[in-house]
Amino acid sequence: MGEQASSIAGQIDILFWFMTLASAVITGGIALALLFFSIRYRRRSENEVPVQTEGALKLELTWTFIPLILSAFIFLWAALLFVRMSRPEPNAMEIYVTGRQWMWKAQQPSGQWENNELHVPVGQPVQLNMTSIDVIHDFYIPAFRQKQDVLPGRYTTLAFTATKAGTYNLFCAEYCGTQHSRMVGSVTAMEPRDYQAWLQGENNAESPAARGLRHFESYGCDTCHRQDNGGVGPTLVGLYGQQEQLADGRTVTVDDSYIRESILNPQKQVVQGYGPPSRMPTYAGRVNETELIDLIAYIRSLGGQQQEQGGGGDDSLPGAGAEETPGTGPNSSTDGPKP
Amino acid sequence: MATISQPAGQPLRSPRSPEIRETYLNASSGLRSWLFTVDHKRIAWLYLMAISFMFLIGSAAATVMRLELLTPQGDMIQAGTYNKLFTMHGVVMIFLFLVPSIPAVLGNFFIPMMIGARDVAFPRLNLLSWYVYMFGAAFILYALVTGGVDTGWTFYTPLSTTNYTQNVVPTALGILIVGFSSILTGLNFIVTIHKMRAPGLTWFKMQLFLWSLYATSLIQVLATPVLAITLLLVAIERTLRVGIYDPALGGDPLLFQHMFWFYSHPAVYIMILPGMGVVSELISTFTRKNIFGYKFVAISSVAIAVYGFLVWGHHLFVAGQSVYAGMVFSVLSFFVAIPSSIKVFNWTATLWRGSVSLQTPMLYALGFIGLFVVGGLTGLFLAALALDVHLSDTYFVVAHFHYVMVGGMLLAYLGGLHYWWPKMTGRMYPEFLGKISAVVVFVGFNLTFFPQFVAGALGMNRRYYAYDSEFQIYNVLSTAGSTILGLGFMLPLLYLTWSLKFGKLASDNPWGSEGLEWKSATPPPTENFDEQLVVVRGPHHYTAKEQVVG
Structure with a gap:
């Protein structure tokens, strides 16, 4: 996982590393068991016939229920986090975004339009209201761990709070035609004072x-x-x-x-x-x-x-x-x- | 092991008698006898030829893509060409290779033999489904040579229904036609397994390969029609401008995604269940034990088939689906992991106190388990809602499904092909080269796809022709790995072809397997068995009295 720059990024990464660790333990355990059994019970003579084992109900139930409990736990963890990150903050600053083949346009609340760029203040909850002019796109900021498809004919929303000033990659994540991989840009998170100064510097647009x-x-x-x-x-x-x-x-x-x-x-x-x-x-x-x-x-x-x-x-x-x-x-x- | 030397090019002889025995291979000759055959074993060969060719086309596309991705700038081919290549790679590998691979080749050959029947229930329908497959494939290849398609194999609307792209209609029609072949094959297998089993072969005496192919066939019959409807509607929207998916015409783009994944998620299980079946056979034979917890493994195949229909929405977590729908699909997706994990634990437990022989097919089977575990567990990352937001549409997804489909299905297919090669051809493949190929494929595969997990977690998007230079190192590793993987695939292609003529003659049962299919002569006669088998024991029951060869 790369740089963390939003309020939820750290929580997503904890979940990621927890699952990675659990997966490594499971994969390693199975690999070791296979390796150990392959050596310990290798065929020693051509006519060898092992004792036939049928299986054991207790064992079956064990390895049905342990994964079930683990799965339920991870599901709940991820689902609760998802609900939290999908719900926009009540005081969120709303920015309108339109996607088209193959560029992004974003409109600041005060009316400035930006192409393939988006400036936001650090610490301020932001809600993007997004729509597409042609096909489906997807607004993805890896450093914020957030993405959302942008559909023609309706608005979808994406919420985040930037926590660290800096310039981060913005990608279109839903394949949208020939120049899909060029539909990239940047999101710049600025300290609120710098953000205000930047807004002033932009042509003072009509609201x-x-x-x-x-x-x-x-x-x-x-x-x-x-x-x-x-x-x-x-x-x-x-x-x-x-x-x-x-x-x-x-x-x-x-x-x-x-x-x-x-x-x-x-x-x-x-x-x-x-x-x-x-x-x-x-x-x-x-x-x-x-x-x-x-x-x-x-x-x-x-x-x-x-x-x-x-x-x-x-x-x-x-x-x-x-x-x-x-x-x-x-x-x-x-x-x-x-x- | 037979050691009768015989000049190359002579008709096949049974190793036991010097006289020429009639087999399904020499029963008749000439091209017509193959193209108009109704023998399930010969039809399996027709499929084997066809899908091997398709595999080469799909691999060629992947090769060019991997070369382009060596550098972050798009500098070798045009962006549009790249998009056509990944579309072609996906369409050909999924619809023309993976879906038919194990069912149509190994299933066709061995389902009747494993139930002690002389053929499938509808031999002519079986031949028809091959012709339908070829007809559909012709449409897809036509679209390919006349300029290609660049929508991705997923054909998301409205991208695929606007005039901006070309050749969508012939490709969609091709997939629709190939789908009918899949339906016919599935139907044939279901009826065959229900009605043609030998006396005494009750459901819980069936080998696990049969259980998994039965489950697969159910999905083929029930899910494929939805794909046909979906793609037909795409063709209608494109040609007649009827608003179904395109919001500009009053349609709904998410409708397409729901319908598409209603087929395509179960189709993922069409592409892994047969592999699980093959691996169950391999593990039984090379440990000389029935699979541990046999009934649980058998039922879990059916459970996967049923659950598979209820999880399509996990492809839509960030597509604009409601949060609550996302939660339902997420929890169901976690549940589908349970029957898969039951299988893995039981395969592993089968080795315990077994008689483990690490021949080539077993190496492939062990490789399958390792890669499938990684593929399955990373699937849970994508089923976890909050994490999927970050990971979906990145290389993490690409790596995940290649671990399942290539690491899983393709390794199982190669393992199965080596395992049954002696029965199919009457010849042994060179064992040493076989082991080398299994190791090379395993190493090459991991080097190709493991770095893609890392690139994806760092935020590299799939279907990108040019990418941010921070991801280059992972792409260089991946391209290097794919070169090794390619060599690993070339090896079996060469030595298996070589062994057709020069391989050692195989005995009837070179692995000493208790599988029913090994009760026939090698290669089998057209009727499979000389007399009607009567089954009295459960599957893969090994006893000391049994005389075991080789």
């Missing part, structure tokens, strides 16, 4: 929510989704993270995946009172993945349960929606964005 608002207007979303509930579509204010009642009786949590799906395939899960059929046209093929990420950021900025998400340096995020409230029906309902 994702602000970009999202521009798309929201240019695609004409604001015609139907107004700040009050008076539009053709439901209002999006305060929506994020809420449970929505669907026309077919089910409920759905409004998260990134649901928003994405509703933009690309509005007929799939229609909100009660707005169809079916929904009157919204599909935007599949018109809105690209980066625009989708911006739109989601904008809708999040309109408020909802998980408003506090995205710690880090994204203080501009909720503000964006509040200050630049769209002209179409600002009305009195400014209850959306919470501080």
